[in-house]
Amino acid sequence: MNRSKIFGIAAVLAAGLATTACSSINESRGYIVDSILVGTVQPGIDNERSVAATLGRPTFTSQFGDPTWYYVSSTTGRKPFVRPSIREHQVLAVKFDASGNVISADRTGLEKVVYLSPDGDETPTLGRERGFLEDLFGNIGTVGQPGLGGQQGPGS
Template sequence: MNRSKIFGIAAILAAGLATTACSSIREPRGYIVDSLLLGTVQPGIDNQRSVEDTLGRPTFTSQYGEPTWYYVSSTTGRKPFVRPSIREHQVLAVKFDAAGNVVSADRSGIEKVVYLSPDGDETPTLGRERGFLEDLFGNIGTVGQPGLGGQGGPGR
């Protein structure tokens, strides 16, 4: 083989590697949705035990109000060195009455996802602002040395 053929093959291989390295990686997260099983949960017929037997344990449950089980499923896509983004999102909310019977089973999608953007990179707290020197020298004199009877010594 001559050098031009070797160089051509190497260039084709390098281009192929470059294009595969930039492809998006799909990652399923949370509950893996099975549409056939989701359709079997019926209000008035099922109860908590039958729902758990059919769908498994929920992703999380409600803490207040009427008992609700949530099955959350997301599929994210990310390119190398980039933060993942949500491509698909589904939530199944199964509500129960006081006796544990299914009242409703509602599905929602990515249209109900709320994106929050924090305001700045600091968390506001109550109290006064301390400067660098106050942080550095703030404890001088507040802790007494052993045997000298300082204000904050042990046993005082």
């Protein structure tokens, strides 16, 4: 082989590695949705036991209001060294009545996702600002002083 063929093969391999390094990485998180199983949950026919047997345990359950089971599924995609973004998001909310029968099974998607952006990198608190040295040495001399609520020492 001559040098030009070797450099040509090396260039093709380098280009192949560069394009695979920039490909997107997809990650599934949460409940893995099976459309056939989800479609079998029917209001008025199923109950908590049959839903648990069909879909499995929910991602989380409601704490207030009607008993509701939530099955949450997300697919994120990201390129190397970049923050992941949500590609797909589904929530199946199965509501039950007091006796445990299914009232409704509603599916929502990405349109219900809310993006929050925090206001700054500090949480405002009440009170005064203290410096590092005041935090470190602030209690020196206050323990045992009369009128400050601490013990005054032995024999007092």
